Amino acid sequence: MGLTKRKGSYYVEFRVMQEKGHLHLAQNGQGKMKRWKVGSLNKECARNHEALIKTRLLAGTEKIGSCEKPILFEDWANRYLAMKEVRELASFRDRKRHIEWFKHRFKGRTLSSIGVDDVTEFREELDDLATQTINHYHAALKHLLGLAASSQYKLIPSNSAAEVPMPDPKNQRNEMLSVEEWAALRDELTTHLKEIVLVAYTCGPRKGEILTLEWPNVDLNQRAFVLNKTKNGEPRTVPMLTEEVYETFLRLSKVRRLDTKRVFLYEGKSIADIKTGFKAACRRSGVIENHQENGFTFHDLRHCAATNMRRAGIPTSVVMKIMGWKSIEMYKRYDKIEPRDFRQASTALSAYLENNTVITPARFQDRAATVSV
Numbered sequence: 001m002g003l004t005k006r007k008g009s010y011y012v013e014f015r016v017m018q019e020k021g022h023l024h025l026a027q028n029g030q031g032k033m034k035r036w037k038v039g040s041l042n043k044e045c046a047r048n049h050e051a052l053i054k055t056r057l058l059a060g061t062e063k064i065g066s067c068e069k070p071i072l073f074e075d076w077a078n079r080y081l082a083m084k085e086v087r088e089l090a091s092f093r094d095r096k097r098h099i100e101w102f103k104h105r106f107k108g109r110t111l112s113s114i115g116v117d118d119v120t121e122f123r124e125e126l127d128d129l130a131t132q133t134i135n136h137y138h139a140a141l142k143h144l145l146g147l148a149a150s151s152q153y154k155l156i157p158s159n160s161a162a163e164v165p166m167p168d169p170k171n172q173r174n175e176m177l178s179v180e181e182w183a184a185l186r187d188e189l190t191t192h193l194k195e196i197v198l199v200a201y202t203c204g205p206r207k208g209e210i211l212t213l214e215w216p217n218v219d220l221n222q223r224a225f226v227l228n229k230t231k232n233g234e235p236r237t238v239p240m241l242t243e244e245v246y247e248t249f250l251r252l253s254k255v256r257r258l259d260t261k262r263v264f265l266y267e268g269k270s271i272a273d274i275k276t277g278f279k280a281a282c283r284r285s286g287v288i289e290n291h292q293e294n295g296f297t298f299h300d301l302r303h304c305a306a307t308n309m310r311r312a313g314i315p316t317s318v319v320m321k322i323m324g325w326k327s328i329e330m331y332k333r334y335d336k337i338e339p340r341d342f343r344q345a346s347t348a349l350s351a352y353l354e355n356n357t358v359i360t361p362a363r364f365q366d367r368a369a370t371v372s373v
Helices: 043-059 073-081 092-105 116-125 131-149 179-188 191-203 207-211 243-254 275-285 300-311 316-323 328-334 339-355 361-372
Strands: 002-006 009-019 022-025 032-037 224-227 236-239
Touching (some): 002 043, 092 116, 191 275, 191 300, 236 316, 316 328
Antiparallel strands (some): 002 009, 009 022
């Protein structure tokens, strides 16, 4: 038993016995020697692989033939992308793109050979991208390896991607549209984009949540819709907060197609993405020019929605429920405070104190004297 190093890889060796299609760890020198290829020259990775195989042999869960066929990263990646729980992710399109990149990056490598050094190196390779973008790649790999290491599959001893921290991108955005910018942007939007952007600006759903919304989840009587494909996987109900939003859904319901459940369509077909059209409208309306430093994205409409709800006096707990936030930190991140908010607060407090302060006769005389002067 032990590790052996040959050209291109470490190998793990154990004496085993066969029983009912599975291998068991042999005792007292019995059985036959079997060898597993680690697919890596990293000794720490090989020792982890050795411990995992020994655990499976002791439990009797190691299948005959597994030692001859180490699992390649790309094979597990294909299996991962075919999983129902993965395909139902709201971010599946991006997740697939990230995993395809890793398939090329780790082509020919075994799943068990992906170690901490590999995770660190891939982050360095993508160093020219934004930190948050690199974190998206990292999160995809972390989830893929996490499933492989889970008690359900037990393909690798540990999740190396989970051992490498993802730095805070410090990319909190506070882009807001002024009243004039919102009006200008609406004028430049095509009809199908205007409907989508209105819902985002007013009610705050994410782009993917809007594009995948289906009619069975829209209740015109209650003036609300349910988002099932959310970022955290938990459905949430969003009210149609304005008459204009309700009228939009009502109008769409009268022309809905019978061959699809999707609410928002373009030329009768589901919409995959609106990035190009939205960006073009932002450019034509002058929004891009006004936000040159940080740009303006569709997701920034979510900031607009949260801030407008707060300005309208909607309680924080209700805003959090509508937006799908569980922590007050997320609310603070999306709620932008501007000078106009301080002025409104000053006006509101002055009016409140004026209406809720007892005026004594002496103060009446003071005010009368001031007026006469």
